Amino acid sequence: MLLRQVEVLLAVLQEGSFTLAADRMEMTQPAVSHAVATLEKNLSLRLLQRGRTGVQLTPDGQRLLPHFQKLARTAEHLREEAARGPDTLSGKVRIGSFPSTSIHVLPHVIRAMAEQYPRVEVLIFEGLPD
Numbered sequence: 001m002l003l004r005q006v007e008v009l010l011a012v013l014q015e016g017s018f019t020l021a022a023d024r025m026e027m028t029q030p031a032v033s034h035a036v037a038t039l040e041k042n043l044s045l046r047l048l049q050r051g052r053t054g055v056q057l058t059p060d061g062q063r064l065l066p067h068f069q070k071l072a073r074t075a076e077h078l079r080e081e082a083a084r085g086p087d088t089l090s091g092k093v094r095i096g097s098f099p100s101t102s103i104h105v106l107p108h109v110i111r112a113m114a115e116q117y118p119r120v121e122v123l124i125f126e127g128l129p130d
Contacts, residue, residue, distance in 0.1 A: 001043065002038075002039075003071065003075050004035065005035045005039035006071055008027070009048070009068060010068060011024055011025050013048075013057065043064075045064070046060065047061035084119070088119060089119065090119035091119075094123045094125065095123070095124050096126075097124055098126065
């Protein structure tokens with residue numbers, strides 16, 4: 001069983017058709033059909049009921065759907081974590097500032113920071129002392 005086959009199956013379910021899933025995944029419709037058929041063959045189960053009105057999960061498909069969804073979520077988290085790399089920071093930075101500093105100093109600092117740390121969101125709070 002390949003992750004791509006699971007992703008294709010989930011796309012077919014979300015789109016309600018093999019053709020729409022193929023368009024979404026930038027695949028041909030026969031390739032989508034083949035991926036689902038191969039997944040079903042590898043599991044020795046029929047997962048989808050194909051009909052004129054679209055596709056529906058079989059009872060076996062319904063039983064396994066939460067596992068397919070969990071697998072897809074885990075793979076997405078893995079991709080996100082790998083894309084971050086060991087030196088990539090992410091999160092939020094909150095800066096309290098005076099209006100004059102916000103206008104003259106912070107734009108240069110924030111621009112440089114955004115180039116080096118694109119996953120960091122900067123929030124600026126302005127105020128004057130009472």
